[in-house]
Amino acid sequence: MCEVTEKQIKELRHKIEELSYQYYTLDAPTVSDYEYDMLYRQLEQAEKAHPEWITPDSPTQRVGSKLAGGFAKYTHDQPMLSLGDVFSDDEVREFDARVRAELRSTPIQYVVELKIDGLAVNLIYEKGRFVRGVTRGDGRVGEDITHNVRTIRTIPLRIPTTAAHVEIRGEVYMPIGSFQILNEQRLADGMEPFANPRNAAAGSLRQQDPQITAERKLAFFAYAVGGMDGLVISSQAELLQQLQTWHFQVNPEYRVFFTIEDVIDYIHTWDEKRDSLGYATDGMVIKVNAFSQQRQLGNTVKIPRWAIAYKFPPEQVKTQVADISISVGRTGVLTPTADLKPVSLAGTIVKRATLHNEDYIAEKDIRIGDTVIIQKAGEIIPEVVRAITSVRTGSEQVYRMPTQCPSCGKMVVRVTGEAAIRCVNPACPAMIAEQVIHFTSRQAMNIDGVGDALVRQLLEHQLIRDAADLYTLQKEQLLSLEGYGEKAADNVLGAIEKSKVVGLGRVLFALGIRFVGAKTGQVLAEHMGSLAGLRKATEEELMVIPDIGPRTAKSVVSFFHDEENQRLVDKLVRAGVQMTVPEKMVINHTFVGELVVVTGKLASFSRKAAEQAVVLRGGSCSSTVTKKTTLLVCGSDPGSKYDKAKKMGVPIIREEEFQARLQDE
Numbered sequence: 001m002c003e004v005t006e007k008q009i010k011e012l013r014h015k016i017e018e019l020s021y022q023y024y025t026l027d028a029p030t031v032s033d034y035e036y037d038m039l040y041r042q043l044e045q046a047e048k049a050h051p052e053w054i055t056p057d058s059p060t061q062r063v064g065s066k067l068a069g070g071f072a073k074y075t076h077d078q079p080m081l082s083l084g085d086v087f088s089d090d091e092v093r094e095f096d097a098r099v100r101a102e103l104r105s106t107p108i109q110y111v112v113e114l115k116i117d118g119l120a121v122n123l124i125y126e127k128g129r130f131v132r133g134v135t136r137g138d139g140r141v142g143e144d145i146t147h148n149v150r151t152i153r154t155i156p157l158r159i160p161t162t163a164a165h166v167e168i169r170g171e172v173y174m175p176i177g178s179f180q181i182l183n184e185q186r187l188a189d190g191m192e193p194f195a196n197p198r199n200a201a202a203g204s205l206r207q208q209d210p211q212i213t214a215e216r217k218l219a220f221f222a223y224a225v226g227g228m229d230g231l232v233i234s235s236q237a238e239l240l241q242q243l244q245t246w247h248f249q250v251n252p253e254y255r256v257f258f259t260i261e262d263v264i265d266y267i268h269t270w271d272e273k274r275d276s277l278g279y280a281t282d283g284m285v286i287k288v289n290a291f292s293q294q295r296q297l298g299n300t301v302k303i304p305r306w307a308i309a310y311k312f313p314p315e316q317v318k319t320q321v322a323d324i325s326i327s328v329g330r331t332g333v334l335t336p337t338a339d340l341k342p343v344s345l346a347g348t349i350v351k352r353a354t355l356h357n358e359d360y361i362a363e364k365d366i367r368i369g370d371t372v373i374i375q376k377a378g379e380i381i382p383e384v385v386r387a388i389t390s391v392r393t394g395s396e397q398v399y400r401m402p403t404q405c406p407s408c409g410k411m412v413v414r415v416t417g418e419a420a421i422r423c424v425n426p427a428c429p430a431m432i433a434e435q436v437i438h439f440t441s442r443q444a445m446n447i448d449g450v451g452d453a454l455v456r457q458l459l460e461h462q463l464i465r466d467a468a469d470l471y472t473l474q475k476e477q478l479l480s481l482e483g484y485g486e487k488a489a490d491n492v493l494g495a496i497e498k499s500k501v502v503g504l505g506r507v508l509f510a511l512g513i514r515f516v517g518a519k520t521g522q523v524l525a526e527h528m529g530s531l532a533g534l535r536k537a538t539e540e541e542l543m544v545i546p547d548i549g550p551r552t553a554k555s556v557v558s559f560f561h562d563e564e565n566q567r568l569v570d571k572l573v574r575a576g577v578q579m580t581v582p583e584k585m586v587i588n589h590t591f592v593g594e595l596v597v598v599t600g601k602l603a604s605f606s607r608k609a610a611e612q613a614v615v616l617r618g619g620s621c622s623s624t625v626t627k628k629t630t631l632l633v634c635g636s637d638p639g640s641k642y643d644k645a646k647k648m649g650v651p652i653i654r655e656e657e658f659q660a661r662l663q664d665e
């Protein structure tokens with residue numbers, strides 16, 4: 001195309017939109033990928049020649065630039081309600097009885113939809129153009145995630161209506177297939193896998209960089225409207241039709257029923273079928289169909305009185321324990337795992353399930369060879385719920401925890417009062433591998449590209465003996481490993497070098513000191529200022545720090561007393577790992593010397609944001625009210641922290657007062 005007109009660009013855009021709707025939403029492409037790519041490229045070139053004709057709803061504008069700063073808050077025009085939960089058929093009947101009692105004798109229809117296990121979002125269209133995407137948040141105030149929502153291909157950027165303001169609500173979710181690929185990728189990169197598709201979707205929507213969200217393969221099912229200027233729709237079923245006409249994806253499994261028994265039957269047809277859907281559902285939603293009846297029934301502050309969610313019990317399945325194996329964690333804990341005859345559960349093939357510890361196995365009397373019930377209650381690692389003892393044949397074997405570490409062969413110990421059995425050999429190879437993997441992980445030293453696999457390779461080839469050895473790795477050594485070329489080796493070395501400046505807080509977490517998580521590492525670093533100070537600190541000195549209790553204090557002191565640990569820390573220092581705290585950014589000194597606890601729901605902040613605001617003004621925050629607390633910031637619905645602060649005479653301020661103090665110079 002040498003010279004284009006604005007009209008031609010517009011037509012091209014419409015054509016691409018249509019093709020992409022067929023491809024992504026209908027899953028029924030009508031042209032080859034190649035043809036589509038060519039048209040897309042034509043549009044890109046035309047827009048490059050005429051940037052003045054680019055519109056925000058152009059298909060080329062889905063992935064924008066990185067967001068600077070955090071997410072802006074957005075107050076929903078109409079609150080995004082949650083749903084009341086029920087767990088049994090009888091509770092569904094009770095709901096029906098209440099609805100019928102209130103609507104008297106008028107006939108009622110129910111719409112039953114799948115409850116998609118994702119994240120509710122609100123899409124705002126002005127004069128048919130997508131202008132904003134907002135998370136549900138607390139239902140009243142959400143976060144503006146427009147830049148990420150735009151990347152979701154099944155969300156139309158334009159809808160054929162001239163209404164000034166339309167809000168479309170629905171669920172952003174990650175299909176199970178995409179979720180599994182993403183997790184495999186993360187594991188290979190040495191990152192923590194997401195626990196379930198819902199968390200993965202949430203994490204993907206909260207990215208600063210829309211490029212990352214775009215790669216995550218999210219999708220969207222529409223099921224409700226918020227504001228709808230001038231729309232004449234009279235029922236939920238009609239609304240779902242309208243949404244489809246507007247090219248939204250609507251879950252195809254919704255049905256309309258006249259009696260509650262039919263509703264219940266339909267719900268049960270999904271008890272087992274839901275595994276095969278390709279996306280996660282955690283229940284069904286039952287809605288009164290007619291909007292007039294919905295209005296008559298009304299809403300409470302949080303939930304509608306015209307709809308309920310029937311929650312499925314956690315998915316369980318029967319299989320057999322082929323064997324029990326032991327893995328050694330970074331603190332030396334021996335965790336027993338059941339090796340299972342593979343079964344499909346909640347959309348994934350399960351081969352292993354955790355047995356937690358020795359007591360768990362004994363208490364549930366789980367034996368090798370047993371037929372067992374396993375379940376996944378939202379988490380990625382399934383657990384063995386119980387053994388079906390009635391089908392035992394007598395050949396099952398009672399499992400005894402090993403007395404020696406399966407990795408190093410040294411005797412293991414069980415500390416009185418603890419459920420865990422530990423290997424206490426500091427030179428245990430399994431333990432060291434887990435320690436180094438933890439050291440490089442994202443929340444610790446964040447060494448990109450040094451994941452599970454590379455760490456094991458390095459240890460196996462004796463190129464490293466501990467985490468500190470990473471810093472003296474030579475390029476030739478990396479090149480000697482299978483699969484490592486120039487570029488990969490440079491990337492790894494670059495990432496290792498970069499990690500030297502992450503600061504003392506992360507180093508403390510990376511060292512794997514017991515009871516020192518990422519947050520505690522930061523707190524310790526900020527209060528002690530330097531490694532030298534920390535090494536000399538006594539338990540009493542540490543316990544003065546907010547959030548540091550006797551258990552943590554003791555563990556830190558004993559860590560730095562241990563000669564082996566001292567050697568490791570010295571080695572890190574010699575390698576150039578910085579053991580200082582990066583200058584803290586402070587806006588002003590309003591909260592210097594204050595130890596603040598934030599509790600209850602705040603209207604204009606998340607708890608985290610409120611705490612950050614305090615820290616930026618020189619204060620510290622903690623999550624529990626103690627003698628050391630100097631101020632409680634209290635939102636709505638506070639719990640026991642409020643009572644405790646009141647009893648202890650801690651000064652309490654409300655959100656307005658807190659806001660006012662933040663404004664103080």
Ligand code: IVH
Nearest residue numbers: 081082083113114115116120171223285304
């Ligand atoms: S309707 C006023 N329909 O469930 C009614 N919600 O526990 C608002 N959800 O926050 C919700 N699938 O995130 C509705 N088909 C569906 C749903 C659905 C999933 C989620 C939604 C909501 C939560 C309520």
